Amino acid sequence: MVYGVLRLINFAHSEIFMSGGFASFFLMKYLVGTSSPNGVSSVFLVIAGVLVGGCTGAVIAMTVERVAYRPLRQRNAPKLAYLISAIGASYFLFNMAGKEFGRYDLSMASPYQNHTVFTIFGAPVTLYNIIIFVAAVLMLLFLDRLVATTKLGRSIRAVAQDSETASLMGVNIDRTIALTFLLGGFMGGAAGFLFGLNIGVVYTMGFTPALKAFTAAVLGGIGNLRGAVLGGLLLGVVESFSIAFVNPAYTDVVAFAILVFVLLFRPTGILGERLGRSA
Amino acid sequence: MNFLQSKLTKKILACVGITALICLMTGPPGSPTAPSAGIVGSFKNESSFFGLFNTQRWVVFLILGTVVSTLAFLYQSNKTEVVKATAKVVSGPRTLLQHRLARRSTLLALFVLALVLPKIVTDAFWQEAMVSQIAIFVLLALGLNVVVGFAGLLDLGFVAFYAVGAYATAWATGALPLPPLFGVHINPFFAIPIAIVFAMVSGVILGIPTLRLRGDYLAIVTLGFGEIITLFANNLYGITGGALGTQAIPHFSFHVGPVNYIWNLAPVPYYYLTLGFVILFIVIFYSLEHSRIGRSWTAIREDEVAAESVGINPLKYKVMAFAIGAASAGFAGVITAAQSNYLNPATFTLYVSINVLVLVIFGGMGSIPGAVFGAILIQSVSMYLIHTPPSGYQAQDLYIYIGGLLVVMMIFRPGGLIPAKRRGRTQVEASSTASEAN
Amino acid sequence: MERIFEVSGVTLRFAGVVSLSDVSMHQNRGEILAVIGPNGAGKTSLFNSLTGVYHPQEGTIVLNRKDGEPLSVIGKKPHVINSAGVARTFQASRMFNALTTFENVKIAAESHKGLGAIGAMLRGPRTRKDEKLSDQKTWELLHFVGLSEKANTISASLSYGERRRLEIARGLATNPEVLLLDEPAAGTNPSEKNDLVVLIRKVRDEMGVSILLIEHDMKLVMSLAERLYVLNFGSVIAEGTPDEIRSNPAVIDAYLGTTTAREAK
Numbered sequence: 001m002v003y004g005v006l007r008l009i010n011f012a013h014s015e016i017f018m019s020g021g022f023a024s025f026f027l028m029k030y031l032v033g034t035s036s037p038n039g040v041s042s043v044f045l046v047i048a049g050v051l052v053g054g055c056t057g058a059v060i061a062m063t064v065e066r067v068a069y070r071p072l073r074q075r076n077a078p079k080l081a082y083l084i085s086a087i088g089a090s091y092f093l094f095n096m097a098g099k100e101f102g103r104y105d106l107s108m109a110s111p112y113q114n115h116t117v118f119t120i121f122g123a124p125v126t127l128y129n130i131i132i133f134v135a136a137v138l139m140l141l142f143l144d145r146l147v148a149t150t151k152l153g154r155s156i157r158a159v160a161q162d163s164e165t166a167s168l169m170g171v172n173i174d175r176t177i178a179l180t181f182l183l184g185g186f187m188g189g190a191a192g193f194l195f196g197l198n199i200g201v202v203y204t205m206g207f208t209p210a211l212k213a214f215t216a217a218v219l220g221g222i223g224n225l226r227g228a229v230l231g232g233l234l235l236g237v238v239e240s241f242s243i244a245f246v247n248p249a250y251t252d253v254v255a256f257a258i259l260v261f262v263l264l265f266r267p268t269g270i271l272g273e274r275l276g277r278s279a
Numbered sequence: 280m281n282f283l284q285s286k287l288t289k290k291i292l293a294c295v296g297i298t299a300l301i302c303l304m305t306g307p308p309g310s311p312t313a314p315s316a317g318i319v320g321s322f323k324n325e326s327s328f329f330g331l332f333n334t335q336r337w338v339v340f341l342i343l344g345t346v347v348s349t350l351a352f353l354y355q356s357n358k359t360e361v362v363k364a365t366a367k368v369v370s371g372p373r374t375l376l377q378h379r380l381a382r383r384s385t386l387l388a389l390f391v392l393a394l395v396l397p398k399i400v401t402d403a404f405w406q407e408a409m410v411s412q413i414a415i416f417v418l419l420a421l422g423l424n425v426v427v428g429f430a431g432l433l434d435l436g437f438v439a440f441y442a443v444g445a446y447a448t449a450w451a452t453g454a455l456p457l458p459p460l461f462g463v464h465i466n467p468f469f470a471i472p473i474a475i476v477f478a479m480v481s482g483v484i485l486g487i488p489t490l491r492l493r494g495d496y497l498a499i500v501t502l503g504f505g506e507i508i509t510l511f512a513n514n515l516y517g518i519t520g521g522a523l524g525t526q527a528i529p530h531f532s533f534h535v536g537p538v539n540y541i542w543n544l545a546p547v548p549y550y551y552l553t554l555g556f557v558i559l560f561i562v563i564f565y566s567l568e569h570s571r572i573g574r575s576w577t578a579i580r581e582d583e584v585a586a587e588s589v590g591i592n593p594l595k596y597k598v599m600a601f602a603i604g605a606a607s608a609g610f611a612g613v614i615t616a617a618q619s620n621y622l623n624p625a626t627f628t629l630y631v632s633i634n635v636l637v638l639v640i641f642g643g644m645g646s647i648p649g650a651v652f653g654a655i656l657i658q659s660v661s662m663y664l665i666h667t668p669p670s671g672y673q674a675q676d677l678y679i680y681i682g683g684l685l686v687v688m689m690i691f692r693p694g695g696l697i698p699a700k701r702r703g704r705t706q707v708e709a710s711s712t713a714s715e716a717n
Numbered sequence: 718m719e720r721i722f723e724v725s726g727v728t729l730r731f732a733g734v735v736s737l738s739d740v741s742m743h744q745n746r747g748e749i750l751a752v753i754g755p756n757g758a759g760k761t762s763l764f765n766s767l768t769g770v771y772h773p774q775e776g777t778i779v780l781n782r783k784d785g786e787p788l789s790v791i792g793k794k795p796h797v798i799n800s801a802g803v804a805r806t807f808q809a810s811r812m813f814n815a816l817t818t819f820e821n822v823k824i825a826a827e828s829h830k831g832l833g834a835i836g837a838m839l840r841g842p843r844t845r846k847d848e849k850l851s852d853q854k855t856w857e858l859l860h861f862v863g864l865s866e867k868a869n870t871i872s873a874s875l876s877y878g879e880r881r882r883l884e885i886a887r888g889l890a891t892n893p894e895v896l897l898l899d900e901p902a903a904g905t906n907p908s909e910k911n912d913l914v915v916l917i918r919k920v921r922d923e924m925g926v927s928i929l930l931i932e933h934d935m936k937l938v939m940s941l942a943e944r945l946y947v948l949n950f951g952s953v954i955a956e957g958t959p960d961e962i963r964s965n966p967a968v969i970d971a972y973l974g975t976t977t978a979r980e981a982k
Contacts, residue, residue, distance in 0.1 A: 008495055067686070068686045068689075071690045072689060075690070077689065077693065079494050079495065080494060081689045081693055082689075083433055083498055084433075084636070084640060084685055084689050085685060085690070087633060087682075087685060088681070088682045088683065088684065088688075088689070089682065089685075089686055090682065091633060091679075091682030091685070092678075092682030092686065093682070095675055095676065095678040095679040095682065096303075096679055099308045099309070099317060099673065099676055099679065100303075101309055101310070101311055102310040102311040103675070106311050211499070211502075247514070249510065249513075249514045250510065250514070252510065253507050253510055256504075256506060256507055257507075259499065259500070260488075260500055260503060263492055263496050263499075263500060264488055264491075267496070570844070571830060571844075571848070571851075574820065574824050574827070575824065577813070577815075577816065577824075578813050578816075578824045581812075581813040581814060581816065582812070582814070584770070584795075584807075584811060585807070585811035585813065586813075586824075587794070587796045587799070588768065588795055588799060588804070588805055588807075588811075588888075589799060589804070589824065589825035589828050589887060589888070589890070589891050590796050590799040590800050590825070590828035590829050591796055591824070591828050592796045592797075593796075
């Protein structure tokens with residue numbers, strides 16, 4: 001979504017993801033500690049995790065936009081400058097996290113008892129899988145409806161297509177961009193919480209997921225929300241298969257390879273919505 | 280609401296924020312079991328105000344912050360005079376160097392300084408650092424400067440070429456599980472051309488499919504390529520020795536005619552060898568910059584469509600830039616391999632690519648003196664911080680500063696420390712003075 | 718008379734929009750040919766197809782070079798077509814903004830050379846000789862278009878008229894057989910327009926370069942062009958001499974209007 005509006009890759013998205021993970025890690029540590037909740041309290045805890053992770057992500061995202069991107073916009077900087085600034089912001093943030101919170105893998109206190117809920121063709125579907133699925137569906141619905149029907153959504157689409165004309169029509173560019181980052185940041189931060197539930201958190205946790213997120217977005221059609229979901233699904237499936245057939249250490253190579261191939265041969269992605277110009 | 284939105288309030292908040300941030304950045308670290316230790320400690324720790332009196336850190340920073348902010352406000356209000364005065368001072372060296380004689384004598388002085396440096400700096404740590412950290416990174420910065428600065432291509436996987444050069448040396452000298460060609464183990468000296476060729480070829484292989492891509496896509500793809508090379512180095516046990524690293528790589532030795540010299544562990548001979556090649560690369564890259572090729576790169580950076588319309592093949596020149604930059608990195612790899620006698624994939628990470636990028640950007644994209652001085656400056660500072668770390672400093676904290684530096688540079692001085700003389704639109708300098716009347 | 722360009726049955730589509738529809742035309746060597754028509758008629762698309770920026774889905778475009786094989790243009794890259802002898806200017810002048818007038822032309826003059834990187838790095842005698850020749854050629858061209866005094870000005874600060882002339886010099890530096898001019902008079906004042914007409918004629922008369930131009934200024938076109946094509950909605954609706962076009966009812970209807978037709982006399 002941020003790419004659709006700004007036409008640039010937000011390299012700092014990995015840190016937004018990470019910040020959500022860490023914030024919710026501390027929340028879970030405080031709320032759950034060593035206990036094993038289930039039932040209704042689990043539901044509340046998960047929702048709390050999503051909210052806290054999301055809000056942290058949103059705050060970090062808006063701060064990054066304000067500090068690292070907006071000044072460049074005000075100076076009419078070329079694309080390269082945004083990329084470099086994003087990398088700088090990313091490095092600043094995750095190394096600060098490492099400094100403040102340690103450079104170790106940390107596992108999150110679980111707000112629920114994970115168990116297999118049912119099986120499909122013998123493959124177990126756990127409570128965790130269900131949570132992720134529900135979260136993804138809700139997020140997609142929410143964002144989709146927001147972009148399609150609300151005033152904010154219209155502003156976002158307007159700025160994405162032609163920011164100059166949009167501002168002439170009375171759209172507040174700065175505010176729209178800030179709100180786009182807020183939305184994207186919320187999603188990223190919440191994702192950080194959900195990711196952390198399974199894998200745990202560490203200060204470098206954002207790098208690979210963000211790269212794969214970008215791969216998924218490009219695969220599905222950059223700037224296209226439904227495409228992003230489709231791309232994510234496809235990437236996940238391909239990765240799962242590759243783990244079965246190829247040395248697991250090379251799983252990331254598979255993801256990168258997909259990215260390179262898509263960019264070379266079908267840069268518009270599967271759903272082919274081309275919002276940008278060619279080179 | 281007016282109070283909160285007034286410009287003054289915003290500025291004050293910004294100053295407070297920045298001061299607090301710096302206080303936090305330079306404070307003690309935290310840990311997962313004591314997550315607030317770092318944050319709280321940064322502000323509450325005991326500290327002395329420059330030895331005058333003992334107080335807590337936040338007080339020190341509050342005072343410093345107020346002083347600096349006041350100076351900044353004063354600067355803002357008298358901006359034009361100060362800017363004029365500083366401009367005169369800053370342009371002094373530049374105008375001086377317009378004269379050929381001044382230029383030549385400065386270069387000569389620098390050359391002499393470089394020659395006698397090992398005599399002046401005798402501390403073992405620093406002598407070692409001069410080669411393995413500073414000289415190597417000067418080479419890497421020079422190479423990346425060609426790619427990013429001359430041709431305007433954001434390559435985030437530059438470390439790959441460095442790794443290729445290093446591992447190629449290891450291979451040719453027989454230090455890899457994979458035996459060298461014809462089973463002949465050669466000396467790293469003669470591996471230099473092999474390593475450079477390998478690096479350049481990988482530059483071409485990477486470049487041909489990817490250099491048609493747009494700026495940010497290219498960045499991601501090169502980043503991916505860098506990661507893939509690292510992954511391979513770490514996992515191809517049969518070829519590269521995997522995460523365990525290579526076997527022993529011999530030092531350089533030169534047996535030609537009457538000359539019989541073997542480099543050993545001592546860093547100083549390596550320093551002179553590397554210095555020689557650094558000078559060679561500087562001369563070559565300087566000629567390139569002012570040649571037809573350099574001009575074509577500038578044209579492509581300025582307006583690729585127009586460049587094409589006058590017969591310039593953008594892909595050819597971009598691939599050339601990749602290959603030439605890779606050559607410098609490949610050579611750096613040879614030095615690393617021969618001097619440390621051993622390679623470990625952990626040396627070749629994304630951090631290195633970003634590190635080199637910072638050197639080039641800080642020094643000045645597209646500017647050879649910028650790349651050289653940027654590399655020397657930042658690497659020296661980082662080595663200093665490792666050698667005598669201030670309290671609470673951990674080695675990776677360097678990247679906090681590097682990250683912050685990148686952002687600040689992009690906003691306030693995108694041209695870098697020593698900006699390239701020939702400006703270019705894509706060369707990250709903000710709005711040009713001449714209006715774009717299209 | 719030999720034909721330098723042969724275009725037949727060219728159709729260009731962009732995701733549902735048909736930009737050029739079964740366009741056939743030709744240009745004779747040494748002729749000043751114009752393409753006119755309302756905005757959106759496909760004129761610049763035609764230019765872009767002739768120079769390799771766009772690749773039409775149907776049809777053929779053949780460039781007949783003076784000493785060489787005829788070249789099929791469709792599918793080739795722009796720089797290849799430029800090397801073959803086709804130069805162009807752009808509707809909105811595309812300068813190498815940060816470079817001087819001199820450097821702009823010099824880059825074009827040396828683009829077809831080729832000792833390559835090794836030569837550039839070693840700066841041997843051949844490289845230096847090449848560079849001297851390029852410099853010389855650049856000066857001659859700047860003098861030809863009347864920009865010698867502005868040689869060391871940054872091109873971004875040139876006036877519209879000067880930019881147009883710079884683009885012409887830059888195009889000529891690539892030794893073309895045909896020069897495509899995209900609205901060269903746009904944004905220029907009447908005296909600059911007159912200078913342009915004189916210059917364009919000079920290019921054809923003294924350098925033997927055929928001219929193909931797009932233009933909206935009817936007085937300029939009618940006085941300069943020897944033959945015209947009229948495009949509308951991607952198709953050729955008329956072809957002929959200025960007199961024939963002026964009195965062609967379809968053209969008057971679509972584009973000229975009766976007043977303009979009278980004025981252009």
